[in-house]
Amino acid sequence: MLDCDAVIFDLEDSVAPEKKAEARDNLRRFFTETPLRGREAIIRINALGSEFGQEDLELVRDLLPDAVALPKVEDVSSITGLEERLAAASPRLRIWAMMETARGISSAVEIARSANNAESRLDCFVIGLNDLRKDTGVPARPGRTYLVPWMMQVMLAARAYGLDVVDSVFNDFRDSPAFEAECEQGRDMGFDGKMLIHPAQIEAANQAFGPASEAVEEAQAIIAAFARTEAQNLNVITMDGRMVERLHLVQAEKLVAQANLIAERRIRA
Ligand SMILES: CC(C)(COP(=O)(O)OP(=O)(O)OC[C@H]1O[C@@H](n2cnc3c(N)ncnc32)[C@H](O)[C@@H]1OP(=O)(O)O)[C@@H](O)C(=O)NCCC(=O)NCCSC(=O)C[C@H](O)C(=O)O
Numbered sequence: 001m002l003d004c005d006a007v008i009f010d011l012e013d014s015v016a017p018e019k020k021a022e023a024r025d026n027l028r029r030f031f032t033e034t035p036l037r038g039r040e041a042i043i044r045i046n047a048l049g050s051e052f053g054q055e056d057l058e059l060v061r062d063l064l065p066d067a068v069a070l071p072k073v074e075d076v077s078s079i080t081g082l083e084e085r086l087a088a089a090s091p092r093l094r095i096w097a098m099m100e101t102a103r104g105i106s107s108a109v110e111i112a113r114s115a116n117n118a119e120s121r122l123d124c125f126v127i128g129l130n131d132l133r134k135d136t137g138v139p140a141r142p143g144r145t146y147l148v149p150w151m152m153q154v155m156l157a158a159r160a161y162g163l164d165v166v167d168s169v170f171n172d173f174r175d176s177p178a179f180e181a182e183c184e185q186g187r188d189m190g191f192d193g194k195m196l197i198h199p200a201q202i203e204a205a206n207q208a209f210g211p212a213s214e215a216v217e218e219a220q221a222i223i224a225a226f227a228r229t230e231a232q233n234l235n236v237i238t239m240d241g242r243m244v245e246r247l248h249l250v251q252a253e254k255l256v257a258q259a260n261l262i263a264e265r266r267i268r269a
């Protein structure tokens, strides 16, 4: 099985209109026959207002993936509208919002804030640069110079309200050096991961976004240092000549938890 953390099953833009019904049938069969072994399953549906939205939603209600990805989210009402239609579904079913239009990105803070509501299913933002470039006319260029400010706007909104945030796909899947550079950039911008379109992209993405073994070792050392009796009532300690605060302990615990999750998934292959 592919070494990825999640699998997004697309019913939207990668499926031609005349193939939508067949795609739903394939998905129904896949969900009954194929265990994903620790990978999250996400179904990307068509817009609820489109001619395909209702049937996609029925499929989601039947298959109960980990999350439903809603494309081209532009305002809070599209999230709350989806939540209303999922009211009877298990609360474990989450929503991933694709942020990929000028209006959506302009409203990122408001949309993210809706996750504050205890009933909210919103969990994650995913950037969609293909649609954003189409919507704004900003061309694809190495470095994504003029797109970065909008991406950071989405990043900050996500972090302000505790959402995960995933970087956009990279289309030129044979250009490994450019893909690696974009993964590094996405990681340095604070993204949690990257949406991929081809198996050839998995390893480089894991390399960039997965916890490096040295970082995990350092995190474990921080956890061990704060666990010592003499550190129990300290907010700041010294480690190898460096100041380490309790906020670093929180980061270290998160990193180790992430590494454990990936290791468990790999054991299940
Ligand atoms: C990008 C592709 C069109 C390339 O197709 P192709 O050249 O035919 O791929 P390969 O023949 O090299 O495939 C090699 C093997 O890998 C498997 N494969 C290919 N893609 C995937 C995939 N996404 N997930 C799992 N496995 C995949 C093939 O079956 C081959 O396997 P095998 O036969 O065993 O060798 C094509 O890869 C593709 O269609 N990718 C998915 C595109 C997609 O997901 N689009 C939707 C997301 S894009 C998006 O969200 C944009 C966003 O909305 C935005 O606005 O930016």
Ligand SMILES: [Mg+2]
Residues within 6 Å of the ligand: 013, 071, 098, 100, 128, 130, 131
């Ligand atoms: Mg898109």
